[in-house]
Amino acid sequence: MEEVTNSAIKTPDSSEGLSASRIRETRIEKLSALREQGINPYPYKFEKTHNNEGIQQKYQDLPAGEETQDVISVAGRVMAIRNSGMFIDLMDSTGKLQLFSHKENLDEATLALVKQIDIGDFVGATGTIRRTPRGELSVKTQSLQLLSKSLLPLPEKFHGLTDKETRYRQRYLDLIMNEETRDTLRKRSLIISAIRQFFLNKGFLEVETPMLQTLAGGAAAKPFITHHNALDLEMYLRIAPELYLKRLIVGGISEKVFELNRNFRNEGLSPKHNPEFTMIEAYQAYADYHDMMELTEELVSSVAQQVLGTQTINYQGHEISLNRPWKRLTMIEAVKDETGEDFNQIQTREEAHQSAKKLGLETDPAWGWGKILEFIFEEKVEPKLIQPVHIIDYPKETSPLAKVHRSDSRLVERFETRINGWEVANAFSELSDPLDQRARFEAQLKAREAGDEEAHQLDEDYITALEYGMPPTGGLGLGLDRLVMLLTNSPSIRDVIAFPTMRPK
RNA sequence: GCGUCCAUAGCUCAGCUGGUAGAGCACUCCCCUUUUAAGGGAUAGGUCCUGCGUUCGAAUCGCAGUGGACGCACCA
Structure with a gap:
């Protein structure tokens, strides 16, 4: 030996x-x-x-x-x-x-x-x-x-290790040499722990759902494909846990469930995207998207308070206040405020195309009213949203898992929380009508057949679960890595993941 | 996928219009026992990312490749 x-x-x-x-x-x-x-x-x-x-x-x-x-x-x-x-x-x-x-x-x-x-x-x-x-x-x-x-x-004692590639590839060296790296990754752990405690204190049950799925549902994204030998079956790494968590709500294991774990999306790398990233999803029966807004605000502001001791953060030169309440703005209002284009008046698809053209944006002729509204929002409004804001009431056509808005059939009850312009949270009043859900999936199938690789797949068993009945439910998804970036003032997602995805050397 | 920039010693970096490679730290040896990036001295350490080309001569110029950073696209 x-x-x-x-x-x-x-x-x-x-x-x-x-x-x-x-x-x-x-x-x-x-x-x-x-x-x-x-x-x-x-x-x-x-x-x-x-x-x-x-x-x-x-x-x-x-x-x-x-x-x-x-x-x-x-x-x-x-x-x-x-x-x-x-x-x-x-x-x-x-x-x-x-x-x-x-x-x-x-x-x-x-x-x-x-x-x-x-x-x-x-x-x-x-x-x-x-x-x-x-x-x-x-x-x-x-x-x-x-x-x-x-x-x-x-590495050298005074300058330390500064080469980014080496810092990511040999994180152990980075940790030995850079206090900042140790601090960021420790804070990540504290943030996770605070989030978990927050949900447990509110009576949420932590659950685990499949990472290996035979159908990659719950989001619009390209999955990683793998193969199970014994079953001789093509399988996917999950792109979202959503459909399984709602099955648990159908089953009634608890009226409040959450999962904090990894998602995998087969897409490009960028300072804001890693192929595997950590998602927090929470579902609460008898709640709607207004309740989810409250939950999101309370979660983020209390985690900041607990981990940083303040609700005012500085991110890359921007001072951001996480103090509640956060601003709420419908997508139509946000677009109108910024561009003057009023989608309450713009009713038809043709008018919507013209509106985009007027703003100097090129649209795909196949896009409908809702897709164009969302596109204008992303192009013209999103980059200006530094302070926390809930953008509410998304167009129906881009949100196949959300319930139709109770007072406007073109829209769904969905919001995305933007901080520093980034999508930090995405939540709905969950669609619980099984027949409507089937119709929405079928619309997605058409989009898929028309070449949209990322359109949702039809999950028959999920519809079956809904047919047994799901209570009214509010659902929330929150990207942990971006939250950690904001709270640790980290410019790249790679700074908040201990071992970010790298091409082998 | 596209564009811009980067790649020289273990680390941090110099290296000019092309003339054959340098420093500091680290290493080895010597001196030194109250230092804080300790100090003094001596040595050793190089596929200048890879390949091809231009040239009498390439770390330096050109082309291609590899890896990375950033931006764009993608991420509904």
Whole structure:
């Protein structure tokens, strides 16, 4: 088990040049030297009594030059070595702490070990706490243990790792070198945790629905295709959990359900799109889209308050207030306010085409009234919506899963929440009429036959479920990654996903 | 998919109108025991992304490719 094969020694990472591989070879030689001294460079356990932040806090009032007799043990990665090992910067997940290893305080073996420590190694240290005359809180080392030998050189200590490609491909290096990355990904975790707690506190039941589906429904997007061998069946990675969550509402497992998990869409990559991304979907029986607006506002503002301690955020130079209530604007009003074109007056498809033309927009002759309204909205209004706003009452023809508006049959009860111009949430009064649902699916099928690859597929079993009866239900979908981008001021979705999709090198 | 820009040591970067590659950090060795990007000295480290071309001569110019960033398209 202690044997190291020649091939292990002689196979450096293919991306390394000579300089790095020489450093690596030197360090492998150090491994043998350590073992000859009876030191296992990869031991099993260390009794760590404190983390670095805990020490910094506990002794924050210790004056410079003072020393305590408290004996503690800390552990972490060596980030810098000064004065031939007398000073070591030790980093753990909570922060930095200096080790002070004076030759007068150490036995010969420990002093020898200090000399063999390299930047990047994990070490554990036991000693007393003192603050140096220059004010740096330090562990005055009594004993030192190597906890893991690092074989590869870390990036430069001052400039760190800045190359974006390397930061995404070797996220572990990015995390070691960049506090900002650690902070962003930790905040992501806190945000997820706050969201989960928010729903649980409101009585929502967390559920899981299939990622592998025989029919990729619930959204308009291209799916990833895969194959199940035993069933000899073409399957899809889900593009949305929506139709399964509503089946659970039909079944009555709970009147409130939510799922927080991955969706997969076979589309382009961009600073706002990753092929796999995290979606929060929530469904509440006996509720409508007005209730979902309340839920969305409460969720986002309370998560910001909890994780950031404020509801005013700064995103790439824009100050955004998440304080409730958020503005609500129908799509028709939004278009009228911005362009003067009033789709309450524009009734026919021909008039709609003319309206778009007047605004300098090119339309596809196949588009109907609703599609053109939505297109004008996206082109002319959307980029200007920086502050949170619910855009409500979408055209029926582009929303096949939403219930017809109770007072305008051209529209559905749907809203999208825009923050910084982005679609952050999408919600409906869910369509519960099975016959209408079938008609809407059939319209989508026609669009699919006409070449729209992303039109919804017809899900017979879902219609069957609706035929057994689904209560009036409000549904909400919320893109987690974009929310995290906003709350962490991250310019790219890749900054908020630990391992973003990359082409293999 | 299209366009623009980028690719030089492990990392961060210089390298001029074409003349054959440099710095700092890291590594190795020496000095140095109260440092904070420690300091001083000496060494070592290169497929200049790949290929083809132009040229007496290419890191540098051209074409193609690969990878990346950004923008557009796609994302109803």
